Amino acid sequence: MKKVIPILLILIFLTGCWDKIELEDQAIISAIGVDQIGKEKVKVFLQILNPEALGGASPGGGGGGGGEKKKGVFVVTGTGRTMAEAIEKISTSSPRRLFMGQTKVIIFGGELRKKGITPVLDWIERVYGIRYNALVFTTKEDVNKIMEGKFELGKVSFYTLTRMNLLQTIQTVPFTQTLTKFINNMLLTEHISYAGELGLKGKNLAIKGLGVFQNGVFIQSLNLEQTMDFMRLNNFAHDGIIPLPCPNKKGSYITVRIENEDTTYTTEMKNGKPRLDFEINTVALVESTQCGKRLTEKELKNMEKELNKVMQKRVKSVIKMAQKDLKIDFVGFGDKLKRKNFTAWKEVQENWGTLFPSIESSVKVKSTIRGVEWITDPISANTNEDTK
Amino acid sequence: MKRTIHCRQLIFLLLLNSLSTGLMLPPALIIKEAGPGFWLSCLMGNVLGNLVVIIILLLAKKFPGKDPIEISESIFGKVGRIAFGLLFTFLFLEIHFLALRELGEFIKPLLLPRTPLFFVLLSTILVSVYAVNSGLEIIGRMADFIMPIVFFSLIIILLIISRSAQWNFFTPILDHGWEGIIRGANAPALWCSEIFLGAFFLPYIKQQNKQALCLFTPLFLEGIISFITLAFTIGVLGVEMAGRLKFPVFNASSMGRATLLQQMDIFMAAIWILGVSLKIYIYHYVTALSLQKTFNSQSYKPFVLPLALLAGLFSYTLFNSDIDLIEFFKKAGVNILFFTFMLPLLLLLSSFIRKVKR
Numbered sequence: 001m002k003k004v005i006p007i008l009l010i011l012i013f014l015t016g017c018w019d020k021i022e023l024e025d026q027a028i029i030s031a032i033g034v035d036q037i038g039k040e041k042v043k044v045f046l047q048i049l050n051p052e053a054l055g056g057a058s059p060g061g062g063g064g065g066g067g068e069k070k071k072g073v074f075v076v077t078g079t080g081r082t083m084a085e086a087i088e089k090i091s092t093s094s095p096r097r098l099f100m101g102q103t104k105v106i107i108f109g110g111e112l113r114k115k116g117i118t119p120v121l122d123w124i125e126r127v128y129g130i131r132y133n134a135l136v137f138t139t140k141e142d143v144n145k146i147m148e149g150k151f152e153l154g155k156v157s158f159y160t161l162t163r164m165n166l167l168q169t170i171q172t173v174p175f176t177q178t179l180t181k182f183i184n185n186m187l188l189t190e191h192i193s194y195a196g197e198l199g200l201k202g203k204n205l206a207i208k209g210l211g212v213f214q215n216g217v218f219i220q221s222l223n224l225e226q227t228m229d230f231m232r233l234n235n236f237a238h239d240g241i242i243p244l245p246c247p248n249k250k251g252s253y254i255t256v257r258i259e260n261e262d263t264t265y266t267t268e269m270k271n272g273k274p275r276l277d278f279e280i281n282t283v284a285l286v287e288s289t290q291c292g293k294r295l296t297e298k299e300l301k302n303m304e305k306e307l308n309k310v311m312q313k314r315v316k317s318v319i320k321m322a323q324k325d326l327k328i329d330f331v332g333f334g335d336k337l338k339r340k341n342f343t344a345w346k347e348v349q350e351n352w353g354t355l356f357p358s359i360e361s362s363v364k365v366k367s368t369i370r371g372v373e374w375i376t377d378p379i380s381a382n383t384n385e386d387t388k
Numbered sequence: 389m390k391r392t393i394h395c396r397q398l399i400f401l402l403l404l405n406s407l408s409t410g411l412m413l414p415p416a417l418i419i420k421e422a423g424p425g426f427w428l429s430c431l432m433g434n435v436l437g438n439l440v441v442i443i444i445l446l447l448a449k450k451f452p453g454k455d456p457i458e459i460s461e462s463i464f465g466k467v468g469r470i471a472f473g474l475l476f477t478f479l480f481l482e483i484h485f486l487a488l489r490e491l492g493e494f495i496k497p498l499l500l501p502r503t504p505l506f507f508v509l510l511s512t513i514l515v516s517v518y519a520v521n522s523g524l525e526i527i528g529r530m531a532d533f534i535m536p537i538v539f540f541s542l543i544i545i546l547l548i549i550s551r552s553a554q555w556n557f558f559t560p561i562l563d564h565g566w567e568g569i570i571r572g573a574n575a576p577a578l579w580c581s582e583i584f585l586g587a588f589f590l591p592y593i594k595q596q597n598k599q600a601l602c603l604f605t606p607l608f609l610e611g612i613i614s615f616i617t618l619a620f621t622i623g624v625l626g627v628e629m630a631g632r633l634k635f636p637v638f639n640a641s642s643m644g645r646a647t648l649l650q651q652m653d654i655f656m657a658a659i660w661i662l663g664v665s666l667k668i669y670i671y672h673y674v675t676a677l678s679l680q681k682t683f684n685s686q687s688y689k690p691f692v693l694p695l696a697l698l699a700g701l702f703s704y705t706l707f708n709s710d711i712d713l714i715e716f717f718k719k720a721g722v723n724i725l726f727f728t729f730m731l732p733l734l735l736l737l738s739s740f741i742r743k744v745k746r
Contacts, residue, residue: 006518009514009518012511013511128497128501131642131643132625132629132639132642132643133552133642133643133644178552178643180624180625180626180629180639180643181626183626183628183629184625184626184627184628184629185626187628187629187632188628338560338563339556339559339560340559342559342560342562342563345560
């Protein structure tokens with residue numbers, strides 16, 4: 001009897017999944033979009049996977065045999081005073097239970113980001129199921145259009161975006177933000193956070209650059225080049241191309257591809273004012289040239305000088321944008337100073353907001369052009385055009 | 389029946405005991421208070437744990453083969469035995485029901501959101517009663533069984549999340565000031581001082597000459613593992629974010645970016661459920677044991693079921709919400725340190741003063 005009782009006790013715990021929910025009964029949400037309607041209401045867009053259409057084939061790959069007829073995703077919407085209310089309204093019309101655990105993408109719409117995303121963000125990070133590695137994007141386009149996604153390359157927006165992030169197909173912007181990084185940045189010294197900016201490019205979904213938020217309110221969007229330079233300043237850029245104008249020919253360019261890049265900085269206090277000196281070390285390859293010159297070692301050295309100049313100018317223009325135009329420290333000078341020289345930071349912490357526009361900084365670029373890919377002499381170097 | 393435990397099993401037991409709860413609620417408290425200086429807090433806690441171990445070892449050298457309650461009897465007589473015994477029982481009961489509630493608070497919202505908390509606690513208690521009734525050997529063997537699972541799961545999780553970690557959070561160390569670091573050291577001090585539990589197992593170790601090794605190793609390993617886990621957690625989530633979450637380590641474990649092996653948080657859940665269950669069994673066992681010693685009873689078994697019900701009752705009724713539990717944790721630090729650090733120290737000092745013959 002003594003041996004039987006424990007075994008019987010174990011049976012209590014073997015009831016199995018008595019309240020299981022089958023896959024067909026779950027509405028698997030792959031992307032959440034939010035926008036503001038009027039003054040008080042938010043509109044929520046949920047992108048729900050259609051398991052019938054997705055069976056067997058990858059959602060982005062055309063949907064297999066019957067995929068053409070059936071849509072890969074549905075987009076359902078609901079409005080409410082709070083995010084939770086809007087979701088609740090959606091679930092009243094859904095025959096399936098909403099499941100947030102697979103949410104890959106979160107998109108904040110144009111009206112909402114003007115008003116501030118913080119109230120919405122609280123629901124997103126608190127709700128059961130949403131994982132903090134979901135990617136955060138923002139857009140000024142119609143959220144519904146992006147979510148419905150009738151695009152040519154990559155039919156479903158969440159799939160396109162996650163693949164872009166994973167494979168880093170867009171080499172200029174690998175700086176997509178996860179939800180945790182987004183919120184964490186929001187809580188750092190300057191309360192600045194970033195999200196990839198989505199836009200439409202012809203019939204396709206595209207990443208247009210970076211949207212910058214302060215305290216959850218959208219302040220500025222950067223285009224791709226500015227994003228690149230912003231990333232360069234924060235030591236995130238490790239790839240991408242830079243076109244350089246030819247010295248002898250107007251309207252022609254040499255394009256170099258960044259192979260490796262490392263940004264370091266030093267800080268220094270001068271008369272109670274901090275100063276930041278950046279040094280960018282770049283290794284690049286020549287990807288194409290239209291200049292019609294033989295690529296000699298001397299030529300490459302000249303090219304390096306040109307690259308230094310161009311990069312320096314570009315990075316400085318981003319710093320100028322922060323200091324002169326916006327007067328907001330979105331480049332993270334305060335955070336950098338804090339990390340490197342904490343005592344100095346403590347001194348200036350109080351009036352950093354007023355001090356920031358006048359902070360001096362310098363950017364030094366040291367580039368090395370390491371190679372020319374496969375071709376040593378460009379075609380134009382051997383044609384008569386050049387010898388004239 | 390002679391109770392024995394292998395030195396390796398004791399190391400695993402003590403390690404799992406403090407690590408399992410140490411990685412649940414405390415990381416958020418540490419990171420919130422100490423910020424980037426979290427490792428200094430951990431180090432401080434660990435130093436305190438080492439002090440506790442030194443006290444225990446000195447006591448064990450003076451009174452070989454005796455546990456703290458028997459030692460208090462040899463110093464203060466019968467009154468001392470009952471007083472100290474009841475104090476220790478109270479301590480163990482407190483940690484017991486805290487661990488129970490912590491497990492409940494973890495399982496309920498994250499894994500079984502629609503199961504009543506009562507049922508979660510009850511099922512844990514029933515298994516605990518069975519395990520403790522089976523004796524020390526069974527618990528030791530469980531540690532042997534659980535340790536590899538925990539260890540390899542942790543390694544897999546850390547490897548997978550390492551890709552999304554950023555390592556720029558170590559400076560400035562004094563972001564929150566020394567005050568913050570000391571406040572942050574509260575939690576690690578608490579979980580490191582739980583090594584005091586080892587004093588009750590020392591008389592039962594098979595290898596009596598390896599006592600020091602059995603107590604210092606778990607502390608050392610625990611310091612390293614908790615540092616690495618916390619560093620990865622902050623690297624993945626960011627300092628500010630990690631301090632705001634209830635279970636930051638759990639959230640960090642779900643951040644893997646590998647395509648094939650995604651969402652490894654379930655491994656973390658396994659670690660915690662196994663680890664905290666073991667912790668509950670250990671404390672349940674020690675509570676019963678210390679009651680037996682206090683009243684010089686023949687066996688600890690009559691106490692097992694009532695103690696389980698008591699702990700279940702406390703854990704279910706004492707806290708209104710999860711926030712209540714976290715706030716209690718913040719206050720409980722000093723309270724528990726009094727038992728695990730001051731009482732053994734008192735025993736040691738008085739044993740010097742009273743020059744007791746063993």
